[in-house]
Amino acid sequence: MSVTRFGKVAVLMGGWSSERAVSLNSGSAVLQALLRRGVDAHGIDVGPGVARQLSEGDYQRAFVMLHGRGGEDGVIQGVLESLGIPYTGSGVLGSALSMDKVKSKQIWQAAGLPALPFELLLEESNPASVVERLGLPLAVKPAREGSSIGISKVTQPAQLLPAWREAARYDTQVLVEPWLDGGEYTAAILGDEELPLIRIEAAGEFYDYHAKYQAQDTCYYCPSGLPVERERELRQIALRAFRAVGAAGWGRVDFLLDEQGKAWLVENNTLPGMTDHSLVPMAAQAAGIGFDDLVVRILAESLEYRSREEMHVVQAR
């Protein structure tokens, strides 16, 4: 395929979310890959003037590489829709639902998929009742954040309110879930396929911001080490979960296992990290797809964006 088909491409990065720094790294890596492939790509650090920049710059396509609020939640996707500019990844609905850990889990529950149980946590929630229902330890997190920002592990009822306060710094909605210790897996999705699972083993308590982007001692296993049948089963659940929330193009579904080895869906990421050390590139590599090829394939998905969105509508009927 000739890269001239893509036209002038804007790589949208940066933005104003708490994951701005991560997005600038992912965006630069994507931009460099597109330039190496001869695509007419230009980086845009997204701010309030982005709509004008996009229309005045005569862009034919956007590679969205923003993380978090304003970029991963349907907001920039809505801007692109109204400008009539095709873009990579999920549309408005798939982005908004995936960003919201409460809404996406409600959809998975309704679809009969194994969403990790949760409750909304309020400032006035009674810690003893929450612990009675969900047990200990617990995970407390903002509903719409990323990069593990605002997440706490709670081992005693008295820690619940401070954990709520920490999460509430980032979102008006806070959720609480049982803390699972049986292992962490993630499934990257590219187009209509799932890539090999990755097992993640953080050195500290969990896969926090430091373990994600700074630590040298986080271990990633790809192949995951799961028996073939089990791997296939989790990959299929991931793909169904991805489609259930209306996600498209590419993304990454996170799982946690409980002590009995049962897998629970934690979240779907519609705009996962894309530096060459990130998880999606790692899974792609295991499937024989190098970083530059991966970036071009994600961009090529945007050529079929409309028809795919329509296909999801048909599938949902």
Ligand SMILES: Nc1ncnc2c1ncn2[C@@H]1O[C@H](COP(=O)(O)OP(=O)(O)O)[C@@H](O)[C@H]1O
């Ligand atoms: N219920 C839980 N039990 C155990 N660990 C958890 C739980 N929820 C989150 N974590 C840990 O926190 C990390 C980030 O949580 P996640 O819900 O995926 O939010 P984010 O959008 O910030 O990635 C996970 O990768 C995992 O290591």
Ligand SMILES: [Mg+2]
């Ligand atoms: Mg996650």
